[in-house]
Amino acid sequence: MNAGFPERLALRVGANQILASLVYRPSVEGKRDVVDLTDFMAGHGSDGPKVQQHSPVALCAVPAKLTELPVDAWRALQACAVEPNGYYLADWELAVNASAYGLTDVSALTAWSDAGLIGLLPVVSLRRAHRLPLPVLVNADAYGTLSTPLLDRNAAHEATAALFAQARQSGARAVVLHSVSLEGPAMAAMRDVLAKEGISPRIITSHVRASLDATRDAEDVLRDGLGPKKLKELRRQRNRLAEHGAVTFHLARTHSEVAAALDAFLALEASGWKGKRGTALQQRPGDETFIRRATSALAARGQCEIVTLKVGDAAVASGVMIRHLDRAYYFKIGIDERFAKFSPGVQLTLDVTRHLCADPAIASADSTAAPGHPMIDPIWRERLAIGDVVLPLRKNDPVAALTYAALALRHRAREQAKRMMRRLRGR
DSSP: OOTTHHHHHHHHHHHHHHHHHHHHOBOTTSSBSSOOHHHHHHHOOTTSOOOOTTOOTTOOSSOEEGGGSOHHHHHHHHHTBSSOOGGGSHHHHHHHHHHSTTOOSOEEEEEEETTEEEEEEEEEEHHHHHSOOSSEEEEOOOSSSOOOOEEBTTSHHHHHHHHHHHHHHTTOSEEEEEEEESSSHHHHHHHHHHHTTTOOOEEEEEEEEEEEETTSOHHHHHHHHHHHHHHHHHHHHHHHHGGGSOEEEEEEOSHHHHHHHHHHHHHHHHHSHHHHHTOSGGGSHHHHHHHHHHHHHHHTTTOEEEEEEEETTEEEEEEEEEEETTEEEEEEEEEOGGGGGGOHHHHHHHHHHHHHHTOTTOSEEEOOOOTTOTTTTTTOOEEEEEEEEEEESSTTOHHHHHHHHHHHHHHHHHHHHHHHHHHHHTO
C-alpha cells in the first residue's frame, strides 16, 4: 500500500523547493521570474490582451481567451492544417468551451503571421488540469482523445516556434500534450523546433490505437481484419437480426438529418452501460448542449455525420463521426443492448467501413478508441501512435523534469488502480 511513498515524498519536496525559487527569486529587473499562470488562466477576461488578425508572429505575451479568437481565421487555419484534428475544429471546440461540464473557459496559444492565424493550441493551466501548482500549460480537453495542435502546413515550424515563444512569454516552463499524435508532421515540427535549442520532448506514456486505411477496398479490409470465418458468423447474426425487421444503414449529413439522428444516438447511449455509469452525454445538461451545438454547426459545413443501423424503424446502433480534411473520427457509439447478441455495434462498424472506403474525400479514420479495444481493433488493423508528452521550454529545466515525474507517477497509479478494479470485478 505504501510502496510509492518515498517517490511521492521526493516529488513533494522537489515541488516545494522549485515553487519557492519561482516565487522568491527576483529577475534582473527585480520582478518575479515567472508569471502566476494559475491566476492568469483562471481569471483572464475581456480586459486581457486582444489578438489582432494581422499582427506579427507571437505578438501577444499571453494566451488569448478562446472566445476572443476570430472564428474566420480559425477556420482558415483548419482548412490548411499540416495534420488534421477534428476535436480542435472551431465549431467543435467552441461548443465544448461554451457548456461542456468542467471544460469551459479555455484559453489558447496562437501564432500569427501577416497572412493570418498559422498556429493554435487550446490550453489550461497545470493546476486546473491536474491540481499541480507549477507554471506549465496543458492542452485543453476538447471532449475527445486527440490534442494535436493546428499548424499551417506552409509554416508549421514557424507556427510551432511562435506557440512556444508565447508560452514562454506567459511564464510557462513547459507544455503538456495529452493524447497527441506521436508520428505525424505536427509532432515532427515540435521536435525540430525544440532540437534547435538542445531540448527533447519527454514521453510520459504511449500506445497505439485502431485506425482505418480508407484508401483500400472495404471488403479487403474486412476480410484481412476479421477473416472468412468471423465474417460468416457476422452475416449469420445479421440475418437473425433481420428477423426483427429489415436491417438498414442510414447516414445523416444535413442539418435537419443530423438533429433528428442525434436524438436517437443520445437515447441509445443513455440506455446502455454509459447511462448506468452516469457518463452518457444526455445525463449532463451542459454536455448535451455542447453535442447538439457542435453537431449542428459542423453538419452545416459538411464536417459531421451520424451513422445509424436500424431494424425496421428502430435504431439499434448509432455513432457520431467528425470529418477534418481527409480524416474521419469515430467519436462515440451507442447500441440497444437488447440486441447485443447480434453485435449491433460491430454490424454498424462494418457498414461505416464500407461507407468510408467508398468516399474519395476520406483517406483514413481514427477510431479514437482505447488501445486494445475489443470491438474496433480486429476490424481496423492500421494503428496510430498516441502519447502524453512533456515539451520543456528551457534546457535542463527542473520544472519540466518535475512535471514529467509527477505525471508519470500519476499514470502508474491510475494503471495500478485499474488493474485492481479488474481483479475485484473478476472475483
